[in-house]
Amino acid sequence: RIAYVNGRYVPHAYAQVHVEDRGYQFSDGVYEVCEVHDGHLVDETRHMARLGRSLKELRIREPMSAKALGHVLRETVRRNRVRNGLVYLQVTRGVAKRDHPFPKDDVPPAVVVTARAIDPKKSAKSAENGISVITVPENRWDRVDIKSVSLLPNVLARQAAEDAGASEAWFVDTDGYVTEGSATNAWIVDQDGRLITRPAEFGILRGITRTVVVDLAAREGVEIVERPFTVEEARKAREAFVTSATKLVMPVVKIDDAVIGNGKPGSIAGKLRELFYTQAEIAP
Ligand code: PLP
Known part of the structure; x- marks a missing residue:
């Protein structure tokens, strides 16, 4: 495997960042995960736009143009011979003497890109059976709209899910509303067939x-x-599912101890999964 690290393509085993990289010391960085489908990047434009927003919110300088970054993503995918899988891009504020405020000198942001294959058959199998989720208290900071590498609560939530034999954890706020998954957005279909998902303006x-x-x-x-929905609503929903670049539309058949619908993936989730690529942007 090959990784891109600050301007160089290096063997994965030797792909290293400095001990004083601010991403390593402060989680002072942002990332994107883009799906690779049949060797093409899915929704590259939208991912680049969100990256730009995340960088702007943290006042990290754009390391290079979106076009140049796109080239690096594609080149990393190509060098790793990934047909189906994901490409991971991380930008941190760079390397500087450890001190909380932003470095005064013009430190170049540090850029890392990796790519790996994922067997599409595995994901299809999960989608056929549906996944289980658990619920955990929302304990993240309130700027989760920034795709920052500060993911410890997400890591702990996801591990709690694994420990419980589930695949994902849904964060639930103090009023009982589901915010989102540890690495996915959360959806339900109510008994009238309406699709419900939390507005993305705040909290997700x-x-x-x-x-x-x-x-x-x-x-x-x-x-x-x-609109926001509660765990109680979700437990009684006709369908539930999660979405992300790596899981696409993934049906949920169990939330904690509650079986959703008839315990099988719902038809709306199935349809949306099937149709996903008709609406996604597949870049050459
Ligand atoms: N919510 C969180 C917390 C995530 O980490 C992710 C993706 O990693 C998502 C939602 C889904 O976002 P996307 O569809 O862009 O992958």
Whole structure:
């Protein structure tokens, strides 16, 4: 495997960053994960736009143009011979003497890109059976709209899910509303067939897959309501699912101890998963 590290393509085993990289010391950095489908990047434009926003919110300088970054992503995918999988891009504020405020000197941001294959059959198998999720208290900071590498609460939530034999954890705020998954956005279908997902203005990351699925549902004539929903509602929902660049539309058949619908993936989730690429942007 090959990784891109600050201007060089290096063997994965030797891909290293400095001990005083601010990403390593302060989680002072942002990232994107882009799906690779048949050797092409999915929704590159939207991912680049969100990266630009994350960088701007943290006042980290753009390391290079979106076009140049796109080239690095593609080159990393190519060198790793990934047909289906993901490409990971991380930008940190760079290397500086450890001190909390932003470095005064013009430190160049540090850029890392890796790519790896994922067997599409595995994901398809999960989608056929559906996944289980657990719920955990929301304990993240309130700027989760920034796709920062500060992911410790997400890591702990996801591990709690694994420990419970589930695949994902949904964060739940103090009022009982689901915010989102540890690495996915959360959705339900109510008993009237309406698609419900939390508005992306506050408290969640605006998932690229979420945006695509909102468009797709509208196109398919599925009524969609962007509002917060509670765990109680979710437990009684007709369907539930999660979305992300790596899971696409993944049906949820169990939330904690509650079986969703008839315990099988729902038809709306299945349809949206099937149609995903008709609305996504597949860049050459
Ligand atoms: N929410 C969180 C916390 C995430 O980390 C992710 C993706 O990693 C998502 C939602 C889904 O976003 P996307 O569809 O852009 O992958």
